[in-house]
Amino acid sequence: MRFVIVTGMSGGGKSTAIHMLEDAGFYCVDNLPVSLIEKFAELITMPDSEINKVVLGIDARAGQQFEEVAGMIDSLKERGIPVEVLYMDASDQVLIKRYKETRRIHPMNVNSVGDRIEDGIAKERNVLAEVKKRADYVIDSSQLLTRELKEELDRIFVKNEEYNSLMITILSFGFKYGIPYDADLVFDVRFLPNPFYIDELKHQTGNDKGVQDYVKSFPACGEFVDKLEDMLKFLIPGYVQEGKYQLVVAIGCTGGQHRSVTIANELYDRLKASKGNYGLKIFHRDVKQAK
Structure with missing residues (x-):
């Protein structure tokens, strides 16, 4: 019953x-x-x-x-x-x-x-x-x-699977279009070189391999994602314990098409692979904005 x-x-x-x-x-x-x-x-x-x-x-x-x-x-x-x-x-x-x-x-x-x-x-x-x-x-x-x-x-x-009380959204965005109103944690990745100024990458996005390879070629990118992943794994159990049901992790760059998308994808893949006790989804808010 x-x-x-x-x-x-x-x-x-x-x-x-x-x-x-x-x-x-x-x-x-x-x-x-x-x-x-x-x-x-x-x-x-x-x-x-x-x-x-x-x-x-x-x-x-x-x-x-x-x-x-x-x-x-x-x-x-x-x-x-x-x-x-x-x-x-x-x-x-x-x-x-x-x-x-x-x-x-x-x-x-x-x-x-x-x-x-x-x-x-x-x-x-x-x-x-x-x-x-x-x-x-x-x-x-x-x-x-x-x-x-x-x-x-x-x-x-x-399916009667285990219920995950916390739903985490990894959200990429562009600062030029405003910070997402529902963001809980906001991270600025404009310290990384911008692929927008590389002619062959300008019209691509962080969903394309060329942009991903370029952004990830800088050691600061890997170090940043390592530290961000470590911080989230520290915070998430506390959020769950305090009864938080929605966590929006917003990652922004200038236009929300290259750097933020690349890093959001990488963070999503890492958290998904860790199989934590939470729901997980990804959304690129500004990836289709006109360049």
């Missing part, structure tokens, strides 16, 4: 996650009133139940006694009901952007006409705080593509 409660921030990807789990063979029920959750759990866990994979979606809509959910989860676990909690989250900036794009009213503001989206988000985070502490899985969708979210859900709920 697998009973999964999907909850989290409005706009964080709950509905998408529920639909993906439904496609994976789970029987899904969404927006069940909080007062009926324990009764529902009892019904689906009865010995003669034909359902063995269930997803229940719940959210902190205005008017619901969501404060009771944390205690209800504790009660279910104490009674031996195998409940798992998936919490979908995203940064405030991403949530605001998603709400502005859809022009929807935040559910926490439906009874407070005139409140800003930021106010609704703050209210919801406060209401959900205790439930988040009880989550078995927290997925931050701020930087996840739909495909990447599906891969993560499949890994946890279909």
Whole structure:
């Protein structure tokens, strides 16, 4: 029997996650009133139940006694009901952007006409705080593509692989286009010679062997990546222990096409080879910008 409660921030990807789990063979029920959750759990866990994979979606809509959910989860676990909690989250900036794009009213503001989206988000985070502490899985969708979210859900709920609470994004960028707003750690590699000034390399990128060979030919490049890899391997366990779910390591050069891309690729390959207890992905923000 697998009973999964999907909850989290409005706009964080709950509905998408529920639909993906439904496609994976789970029987899904969404927006069940909080007062009926324990009764529902009892019904689906009865010995003669034909359902063995269930997803229940719940959210902190205005008017619901969501404060009771944390205690209800504790009660279910104490009674031996195998409940798992998936919490979908995203940064405030991403949530605001998603709400502005859809022009929807935040559910926490439906009874407070005139409140800003930021106010609704703050209210919801406060209401959900205790439930988040009880989550078995927290997925931050701020930087996840739909495909990447599906891969993560499949890994946890279909393949039953170990859950990695920390998702690390190695991000290359160009300083001329601005520092990424979501970067946690920013490293400047403009101390390395710029392939842009080599005619045969100017229109290539750090994804091309010519640029890679040029950048890596300088001893300072290898020494820098060695030190950066060592520092990250020191920091990552601490981030995991403190409950951090998203770490964006941003590596920048002038245009975000040559040096930063090369070093981001090298760092990604090294961390991937180390097979640490974290998720890992790479993104080159400015590699397609006009040269």
